[in-house]
Amino acid sequence: MDLFGRRTETAALDGLLAQAAGGAGCGLVLWGEPGIGKSALLDYAVEAAAEATVLCCRGTRMEASLAFAALHELLWPVRDRLETLPAPQAAALRSALGMSGEPANRFLIGAAVLSLVAGLARDGPVLVVVDDAQWVDEETAQCLGFVARRVRTDSVALLVAAHEEPDAGPWEGLASMEIKGLADDDARRLVDAVTPDADESLRRRTVEIATGNPLALRELPTLNRDEVLPGAIPVGPRLRRAFCARADTLKPATRALLLLAAAEERGDRHLVQRAGAGWGVDASAWEEALRSGLLEASGAQVHFRHPLVRAALYDGAPFGERQAAHRALAASLPSNAVGERAWHLAAAADTADEHVAELLEQTAQACLQRDAGPTAARALQRAAELSPERADAARRLAMAARASWGAGNAGAAQRLLDDAERLVGEEAVVRLSAGLRGILEFSHGVVDRAHRYLIGDMAVVDGGRAAVELGAVAVRAAWSAGRTDLQQDALNRLLSLRADDDPDLSPVMPALQSWWACYDETGELTGSSPGGGGDTVGLLGVVPWALLPPTLLVWAWGAEGPLRDVLGLQVAALRRRQELPALAMALSQTTVLDLFSGRWDTAAAAADEALRLAEEVGADHVATQCRLSLARLAAGRGDRAVVLENTERALLGSIPRGVRALSASAYWIRGRAALFSGQPQEALHHLTPLHEPGHDAAHRTTALLAAVDTAEAAAQLDRLDVVGSELTVMDAWVRRTGATWARAAAHRLRALAGSDAEPHFRAALDAGAGDDPFELARTRLLYGEWLRRARRRADAREHLGAAAETFGRVGATLLRDRAVRELDLAGGAGTHQDAAGLTVQEFRVARLAADGLTNRQIAAQLLISHRTVGHHLSNVYLKLGVTSRAELARVDMSGDFHLRG
Missing domain, CATH: 3.40.50.300 (P-loop containing nucleotide triphosphate hydrolases)
Known part of the structure; x- marks a missing residue:
């Protein structure tokens, strides 16, 4: 068992x-x-x-x-x-x-x-x-x-x-x-065993509600969630029987007290006492309730021993008794407790009641001002149920959908929109929800369909700001689909909107035109360039997240610095307002910036957080982007298994939905992983489709950014035609943008093409690689290899050592090992020291000794005498400050040693 x-x-x-x-x-x-x-x-x-x-x-x-x-x-x-x-x-x-x-x-x-x-x-x-x-x-x-x-x-x-x-x-x-409750990890394992297909949101909520109770962990995930009000704790028959059995033995006044306490969710002991006065609840009833162990009291607060007790007792009471309890509590509230009275009256209502519905709507508005989206959505949903008029019900359902989406519940938002549409039709709901259906489709659906919704809804929604936001997302959806025709159409529609009356939006419209410049039929870009991009990106810091361009595009333009500041402000604001879908998207974009800037550990942490959020709110495409970020990190660090797992999941989600930006990233990452593993033919196999019209991975922006990888793989296979083609694309982009990374990439490609390589390697190093030390180290590695083949060993060692140091610092072990091998070839054992003062041969001996090999085994492997091994080990101990193999084994040989010339 x-x-x-x-x-x-x-x-x-x-x-x-x-x-x-x-x-x-x-x-x-x-x-x-x-x-x-x-x-x-x-x-x-x-x-x-x-x-x-x-x-x-x-x-x-x-x-x-x-x-x-x-x-x-x-x-x-x-x-x-x-x-x-x-x-x-x-x-x-x-x-x-x-x-x-x-x-x-x-x-x-x-x-x-x-x-x-x-x-x-x-x-x-x-x-x-x-x-x-x-x-x-x-x-x-x-x-x-x-x-x-x-x-x-x-x-x-x-x-x-x-x-x-x-x-x-x-x-x-x-x-x-x-016997106490299970720890959270064990609780999650039990939920996985009972319902292996449970999503992360259901698993997390079950563990949170059950607080380690195995019966609850088994029963909660199997209940019909559609029959449970948002925010309520569902109780199945087994839980109800288990907890109600004890209450049934108590006297009627005590059971009445327990029901009042169960209906009063805030735990206000004085309110329960006032409401219970008309039910015969006296001191003896309180004494019996507290003695039963079901109810506990502390000062002015009263609470149940376990939240499931409250839910089971409330759920197990006849509806008429629950109604009476809520009416008694509503009548006992002070006059200024409008929200609480609305909830109790709503719980007691069994027919349409516009007065109660209005009270609930007022409560929801107050909740939204406090960033309490889930409570607002719950209040609006109940208000819709109590609305006598279909139009009022639909309006409140649309508002509830918006609140649910903002709180991170995409599934609930879609269901509420569907309910509203059944009452008043699609167009009315588009207007009432400010075009939410297109936003939802863009988040987790088919991007072509999202584009169609968003374009159509721009003309329906009220207000210029809402239309601009939908238009910006429509452009982004077309970009994600790799459809330049749809992108240009959406951009034209967006730019035709008037935003003169909105001081935040009017200066942003030219910036949007610059960012979303499209390719025409000849392959040339239309529209003006944002140039350095600082001013235009800065403008986007005052507008909603929907207007921010994707990070890959901003990086391509070379304006990543200002975007990092903008995203930082956006993330802080979204955290404060608990707008979870938008927060997940902003964090995923921040992750890409960190990856491209060599902050790999920071990127990994941000990707993990964004992935959890995206899975929780149902933002499938954002979750895929996070998995791709983790895969890109794994490619750099040589973990092919993680690359394969994450890119497979990404392609399973992106290809059927036509999200070519994500499919292309998956192909690009697989190509990088193969390239870094010394398999250029496989790398080219993955990278070539980025340029193939009609392919699921065809995407211009991704192909542009992947040009350096494609060219390097092609150069290793003597495919100079491919190198030349990539160089042509890169030269055009340099003329267009002047982006630092693009200028460095163009010089690197010219060096790979073989014509006058050295000045272009030097020019690439002088240009830098934007803000990416990893790409700069790759240039140094290629230049060092070229110098070593030209028998300029001293010069080679300078660049190879610097490359190895950077690769070691970020954890790119495969490229670090490649740089170390090249260093060895450039000067032989014992001629180069690293930051810790070890020569290459000493480093080799240290690593083998740390792995547990004896002196004679090390000697046999390195083709030297065991006495020489002992000599090297003596130097290693002295330089590293260790005194034994046991201490040496605790040294991180992958990260603490960074060779240099």
Whole structure:
């Protein structure tokens, strides 16, 4: 049996069974809240006691008042053993089991059960299991408690599961163990096992609500989420039965108090007291409720021991009683508590009520001002349900969809839009929601369809700002699809909009025209260039995220510096407002900037955060972008498995939806991974499709940025025609933009083409690589290799050493090793020192020694004598400040040694 997170508990049970098998009888009470996993542990013990005689019974509320009902269940399978008992004991036990009409003698019955169990134990271990002991009839409980305290010399183990700690009563004196909730990691594993297809949002919410309760973890993910109000805790029948059973034993006034407390979600004890005054809730009811353990109080606050208790008691009450509770609470609120009164009246309403709907809408507006999007969406959805007029209902549903989208629930937003459209039609909902359907489609759907929606909706939405935002996203959707025709059409429509009356938008329109310049039929760019880009990017810092151009495009223009500042402001603002979809997109763009700037560790952290957010809000394309960022990082670090896994997932999501910008990135990253692994033919296989019209990976911006990789792979295969073609594209872009990275790339391509290589290598180094130290190091590596082949070893060592240092710092191990090999070829062992003062040969010896090789093994591998190895190791120890191989093994050989000339 697979029990997640129960190693301590199962070890205790194993020890108990072993102790009993050894002839030392014992008992143990497992206690904890309903659903916590006590029964599962009992099942584990039964399964583990395969060689034992197992006697089981379970208490039930219906039979709790029937004397010896549980004992009947326990002993009925072995009733034939009554004949082995002394006559008085046998007669008493027959009476308890209903096999005779003689009067019951409790002491003789206890003695008889002890004799019966002890007799069974002489044939082998006996395991007695009592589940739901809180419902076991008193006579059976007293009898088994009597037995448990007298089996210390018999091979008998008694296991009891109950809700409360056995500090008094029939189980007093037995060892006990509280069963607590699962840790979050174990809870997630259980959810994965129960519902392996659960998405991250469902998994996270289940773990959060269940707070480690295994029954809740099993039941919550299987419930129909469409039948649960947003923000509510769903409760299934098993949970309801488990928690309501205890409340049913309390007096009516106490149950009324519990229902009022369950309906009053804020835990206001004084409000519950005022509302309960008319229900007969007095001090004795409060005392019984607190004594039951279901309700707890602290000062002016009251709360349930577990959130599932509140949900189960509320859900288990008849609807009429819930209505009455909410009306009582609404009537007891102060006059200024408009929002709370609206919620209680809404919960009590069972027909349309415009007054309550208006109150809920006012509450939602206040929530939106406090950035409480989920609560606002919930209020608006309920307001729509209570709206007598279809138009009002549709308007409120559209508002709820906007609030849901802003709060990160794309699925709920789409469902709310669909509901609104069924009431008033598509066009009206486009206007009411400010074109949300196109935004949703762009986030996780087919980008061509998103473009179509957005273009059409620009003419429908009210207000110039909304139309400009939709137009900007439409241009971006076309760019993502690699459709320059659609991009130009969307740009023309966007530029035709008037934004003169909006001081934030009017100066931005020319900037948008510059960023989204398109290629015409001849392959030339139309429109003006943003040039250095600082002013135009800076303008975008005052507008919504939807107007920001994609990071790849900004990098291509060479304006990444200002964009980083803009994105930083956007991320901070979006975090503050909890606009999760927009935050996920902004973070994913920040990740790309960090990757292209050599801040790989920062990029990895940002990509992880953005991926979690994107998966949570259903922003599929943003999630794919994050996976591609992680894949790009893995390509640089030589982890082909991670590259393959993430690019495969990216292509599965992007190709069917026509997102060529993402498909192209996946092909580009695969090409880089192959190139860095020394497989130029495979690299060219992945990179060539970026230029092929009609291919799923054809994308002009990506092809431009990938030109240096394509040309390097082609040069290694002597495909100078491909190098020349890439150079032509790059030269045109340099003339167009003057971007630093493009000028450096053009010089590198000319050097790879083989004509007058050295001045172009030097020019590339002088130009830099924008803000990317990794690309600068690649230029140094290529130049160093060229110098080494030209037998200019001293010059080669300078550039190869610098390249190796950069590659080591960012973790690009494959390229670092390539640079180290070239260094070796450029000067031989023992002629170059790194930052730590080690020569190349000393570094080799140190790395092999750290891997555990002996001096003779190192000598055999390096073709030197073992005495020479010892000499090198002495130098290594001295330079690194270590004194043994054990200390040397703790040194990071991949990152602490950066060779230089």
